[in-house]
Amino acid sequence: MADKRILVVEDSPTMRQLIAFTLRRLPNIALVEATDGVDALRKLGGDSFDLIFTDINMPIMDGLKLVSLVRSDPALRHIPIVIITTEGAAEDRQRGLALGANDYLIKPIQASRILAAARELLNIA
Numbered sequence: 001m002a003d004k005r006i007l008v009v010e011d012s013p014t015m016r017q018l019i020a021f022t023l024r025r026l027p028n029i030a031l032v033e034a035t036d037g038v039d040a041l042r043k044l045g046g047d048s049f050d051l052i053f054t055d056i057n058m059p060i061m062d063g064l065k066l067v068s069l070v071r072s073d074p075a076l077r078h079i080p081i082v083i084i085t086t087e088g089a090a091e092d093r094q095r096g097l098a099l100g101a102n103d104y105l106i107k108p109i110q111a112s113r114i115l116a117a118a119r120e121l122l123n124i125a
Contacts, residue, residue: 006052
C-alpha cells in the first residue's frame with residue numbers, strides 16, 4: 001500500500017517517464033501522470049496527492065497557471081509543488097517560487113536532485 005501519492009505533470013512522454021522512473025525508487029509511492037495542467041487539475045479533483053512535480057512549458061495549460069490554481073484552491077494549496085523546467089533564467093525561477101512552488105529544478109535534471117526534492121518535501125529519510 002502506498003503511503004504517499006505523487007502527481008507528475010509533463011507533456012513530454014520521455015521526460016515524464018524519466019521522472020516517474022526516478023520517483024519509483026522511493027518506497028511506498030504511488031505515481032499518477034498527467035500530460036498538461038488541465039489533465040492535472042482533473043486528476044487533482046478526483047484524488048488526493050502529497051506532492052506535485054510539474055513542467056512549465058505545456059500546451060493547453062502551462063505549469064505556472066497550474067501552480068497558481070493549486071495555490072488558490074483551499075482544498076489543494078497544502079500540496080508541495082516542484083517545478084522541473086528548461087526555463088533557467090533567474091526571473092523565471094523567481095516567478096515560479098513567487099506563485100507558490102516549493103522548489104525549482106532546471107533541466108537537464110539529475111535523478112539525485114529529483115529524489116532529494118521528493119524526500120525533503122515528503123519528509124522521507
